[in-house]
Amino acid sequence: MTDRSMPFDLAGKRIFVAGHRGMVGSAVVRRLQTEDCEILTAGREVLDLRDQAATKAFFDRNRPEVVVLAAAKVGGILANDTYPADFLYDNLVIETNVIGAAFQAGVRKLLFLGSSCIYPKFAPQPIPEDALLTGALEPTNEWYALAKIAGIKLCDAYRKQYGADFISAMPSNLYGPGDNFDLRTSHVLPALMRKAHEAKLAGARSLEVWGTGTPRREFLYVDDLADALVFLLKHYSEPGHINVGTGEDVTIRELAELICRTVGFEGELVFDSSKPDGTPRKLMDVGKLSAMGWRARTSLPEGVAKTYQAFKDSLR
Numbered sequence: 001m002t003d004r005s006m007p008f009d010l011a012g013k014r015i016f017v018a019g020h021r022g023m024v025g026s027a028v029v030r031r032l033q034t035e036d037c038e039i040l041t042a043g044r045e046v047l048d049l050r051d052q053a054a055t056k057a058f059f060d061r062n063r064p065e066v067v068v069l070a071a072a073k074v075g076g077i078l079a080n081d082t083y084p085a086d087f088l089y090d091n092l093v094i095e096t097n098v099i100g101a102a103f104q105a106g107v108r109k110l111l112f113l114g115s116s117c118i119y120p121k122f123a124p125q126p127i128p129e130d131a132l133l134t135g136a137l138e139p140t141n142e143w144y145a146l147a148k149i150a151g152i153k154l155c156d157a158y159r160k161q162y163g164a165d166f167i168s169a170m171p172s173n174l175y176g177p178g179d180n181f182d183l184r185t186s187h188v189l190p191a192l193m194r195k196a197h198e199a200k201l202a203g204a205r206s207l208e209v210w211g212t213g214t215p216r217r218e219f220l221y222v223d224d225l226a227d228a229l230v231f232l233l234k235h236y237s238e239p240g241h242i243n244v245g246t247g248e249d250v251t252i253r254e255l256a257e258l259i260c261r262t263v264g265f266e267g268e269l270v271f272d273s274s275k276p277d278g279t280p281r282k283l284m285d286v287g288k289l290s291a292m293g294w295r296a297r298t299s300l301p302e303g304v305a306k307t308y309q310a311f312k313d314s315l316r
């Protein structure tokens, strides 16, 4: 029987990082490589996590002791709005398959990743954890948000019914090396970085920014997230999710200006208000995590500079 008042010891544990080639999963693998543990991975070509029987067989065969669930159908505002069925179905199925198989295989600790979009569109700011399910969701991503809420509740249900040590972390908007730079499916930060880079190379005079530029977003550098997730694996063992962010946000216009300065693009910003703004603001209250002793270390300018370097390296 695990004593939950003591930190959970990762030493010697076999840890399955689901989604290890994604932006978050690869950062978690980098961070876990500094711990004395065994990392287990399986690419989608060998294990499609939407396949329940294959997922169960993988757990039975490999017997991980810890799971970080960083596999999901992920995308920016337009992708979420365009493919609602995929975002709802894939995420529900991946979560139920992985969390259910982990329980059946006796996994000792599982960390599920949600997102700040689980909160109501007009939640109080900064958003405390208990704002969940207190109001209507943002329509552009309600499908993905509903799946993420189901994942949190499934972890809580296994804890309540069976005492499983399954926890959930809610990150703010993330960015960093390994991000998706496809303009149709990406989030705002990599999209604007790529647009600014290409506009600079082309000598363009302007750069298109979707929406009005007034929405506010909180951006967390992915290696800081990975550090927080390892901290939570060791120290968090409670029902209910926990917010992970920086506690600071910027407008999309401010983000675009920062990216243009970093890239060296000096043209003007043109706002396309036919594109959706989405949630007006989603700054999370990170008081619970701060009180436990964790905080983000990478400032937004520093993280954007590192991400731009990684983006340029990926083009070589």
Ligand SMILES: NC(=O)C1=CN([C@@H]2O[C@H](COP(=O)(O)OP(=O)(O)OC[C@H]3O[C@@H](n4cnc5c(N)ncnc54)[C@H](OP(=O)(O)O)[C@@H]3O)[C@@H](O)[C@H]2O)C=CC1
Pocket (backbone or CB within 6 Å): 018, 019, 020, 021, 022, 023, 024, 025, 043, 044, 045, 047, 048, 049, 050, 069, 070, 071, 072, 073, 074, 094, 113, 114, 115, 116, 171, 172, 173, 174, 175, 178, 179, 180, 187
């Ligand atoms: N990016 C962000 O801003 C935020 C992300 N999050 C959460 O963090 C987690 C990771 O996101 P992120 O790293 O950005 O996303 P990515 O798209 O970069 O990575 C997702 C990973 O999941 C894998 N995957 C997806 N579907 C399947 C499947 N059916 N079977 C097996 N593997 C699959 C992908 O594999 P493949 O490479 O083969 O496609 C990929 O490795 C998600 O839970 C997301 O909701 C939360 C808040 C913000």
Ligand SMILES: C[C@H]1O[C@H](OP(=O)(O)OP(=O)(O)OC[C@H]2O[C@@H](n3cnc4c(=O)[nH]c(N)nc43)[C@H](O)[C@@H]2O)[C@@H](O)[C@@H](O)C1=O
Pocket (backbone or CB within 6 Å): 075, 076, 077, 078, 080, 115, 116, 117, 141, 144, 145, 172, 173, 174, 185, 186, 187, 188, 189, 191, 192, 208, 209, 210, 211, 215, 217, 252, 275, 276, 277, 278, 279
């Ligand atoms: C992480 C989070 O990510 C998503 O929510 P989002 O924060 O609204 O997503 P986003 O990063 O795509 O946009 C943020 C803001 O930026 C504006 N914007 C400007 N110009 C571009 C642009 O070129 N591309 C994009 N994608 N957005 C742009 C855009 O119009 C919006 O106002 C959800 O999928 C949700 O499910 C989720 O979890």
